[in-house]
Amino acid sequence: xxxxxxxxxxxxxxxxxxxxxxxxxxxxGLIAENEELIxxxxxxxxxxxxxxxxxxxxxEGLVARAGERIVKELLPVLDDLERALEAAHAHEEAKLExxxxxxxxxxxQILEREGLSPVATDGMFDPHVxxxxxxxxxxxxxxxxxxxxxxxxxxxxxxxxxxRVVVAGPREGSASNGDEG
Amino acid sequence: xxxxxxxxxxxxxxxxxxxxxxxxxxxxGLIAENEELIxxxxxxxxxxxxxxxxxxxxxEGLVARAGERIVKELLPVLDDLERALEAAHAHEEAKLExxxxxxxxxxxQILEREGLSPVATDGMFDPHVxxxxxxxxxxxxxxxxxxxxxxxxxxxxxxxxxxRVVVAGPREGSASNGDEG
Numbered sequence: 001x002x003x004x005x006x007x008x009x010x011x012x013x014x015x016x017x018x019x020x021x022x023x024x025x026x027x028x029g030l031i032a033e034n035e036e037l038i039x040x041x042x043x044x045x046x047x048x049x050x051x052x053x054x055x056x057x058x059x060e061g062l063v064a065r066a067g068e069r070i071v072k073e074l075l076p077v078l079d080d081l082e083r084a085l086e087a088a089h090a091h092e093e094a095k096l097e098x099x100x101x102x103x104x105x106x107x108x109q110i111l112e113r114e115g116l117s118p119v120a121t122d123g124m125f126d127p128h129v130x131x132x133x134x135x136x137x138x139x140x141x142x143x144x145x146x147x148x149x150x151x152x153x154x155x156x157x158x159x160x161x162x163x164r165v166v167v168a169g170p171r172e173g174s175a176s177n178g179d180e181g
Numbered sequence: 182x183x184x185x186x187x188x189x190x191x192x193x194x195x196x197x198x199x200x201x202x203x204x205x206x207x208x209x210g211l212i213a214e215n216e217e218l219i220x221x222x223x224x225x226x227x228x229x230x231x232x233x234x235x236x237x238x239x240x241e242g243l244v245a246r247a248g249e250r251i252v253k254e255l256l257p258v259l260d261d262l263e264r265a266l267e268a269a270h271a272h273e274e275a276k277l278e279x280x281x282x283x284x285x286x287x288x289x290q291i292l293e294r295e296g297l298s299p300v301a302t303d304g305m306f307d308p309h310v311x312x313x314x315x316x317x318x319x320x321x322x323x324x325x326x327x328x329x330x331x332x333x334x335x336x337x338x339x340x341x342x343x344x345r346v347v348v349a350g351p352r353e354g355s356a357s358n359g360d361e362g
Contacts, residue, residue: 014197016195016197016201020197020200023204024204027204027207027208030208030215031211033215034211034214034218037219037222038218040222041218041221041222044222044225044226045225048225048229048232051232051233055236058240059236059239059240062240062243062244062247063243063244063247064296067251067336068296068336068339070248070251070295071251071336071341072342075334077288078288078289079331079332081281081284081285081288082332084281085282088277088278088281093274093277096269096274096278096281097269099281100265100266100269100277100280100281101266101269103262103284104259107255107258111255111259114252115245115248115249116252150260151263155249155252158249160249160252160253160256
């Protein structure tokens with residue numbers, strides 16, 4: 001009996017028993033931490049998944065709404081065009097001309113609000129925004145734009161369509177009429 | 182010396198030592214698992230973050246592109262309107278009328294491609310797509326649309342603008358002319 005007591009006391013003081021207790025506690029902590037990490041990971045993954053699905057839906061919606069917004073803005077233009085057509089069919093020429101001017105102004109304003117702006121053509125030929133369809137001998141400075149065949153437009157900072165222009169050639173008699181730019 | 186040997190042998194067989202070994206191994210496994218989970222979590226979080234940033238950029242781009250596409254389609258309409266205006270200023274009435282008809286057709290086609298469709302008005306009044314501005318005594322069936330004051334349009338399956346119409350009242354003399362729908 002005294003032997004047993006001594007054995008027990010020795011066991012509790014033995015370093016491996018102390019380490020055993022510490023390891024058990026540490027393992028419990030690690031298991032709890034792991035479970036928490038797995039929970040967090042599953043939650044983040046689920047959030048990510050939902051976000052992905054929502055983003056795809058949102059994108060479709062955004063594109064549809066962007067289209068709808070512009071289309072809605074264009075309805076008055078369509079209305080006024082129809083009114084102009086009625087004036088044309090009734091041979092009300094003044095009303096027709098007025099109507100066309102109104103429609104033109106409206107459409108220009110809508111497109112401007114969307115980000116459209118005309119390309120400047122009152123100066124030298126600029127290959128970034130102009131397309132030279134012809135070079136013609138001219139009294140104007142060589143290389144300057146002398147005629148606009150089709151207006152050019154930017155959308156935001158990009159050139160949506162270059163202006164198609166005629167460029168002044170050399171002033172001398174040796175005209176290079178008809179050259180493609 | 183023989184005592185020591187015996188002690189060592191006893192130690193190796195003691196259950197707490199066996200458990201100690203198992204716990205140490207388990208501990209190492211748990212720590213490794215833990216590190217892996219933290220790595221995975223950080224990776225998923227970083228992916229999520231990047232996805233979020235990219236999605237925001239993509240959305241801006243999508244909306245801008247949707248606008249740009251429609252604006253680009255409308256450039257020929259603007260060109261033809263300008264040509265019609267030139268005809269108007271030159272008093273070329275036939276050319277002006279032709280031009281307006283062309284512009285109207287173009288704009289209608291573009292908007293149709295975008296998803297616009299006119300609301301039908303050749304039948305009974307339908308509060309889902311019509312707005313009754315007037316009820317007038319009429320030879321037509323009571324409740325039928327007898328005049329369209331402004332065309333209505335759907336965009337996809339939504340009513341973008343109801344058609345503003347005049348509705349036939351009762352055929353009898355007790356006309357309810359002027360009622361708001």
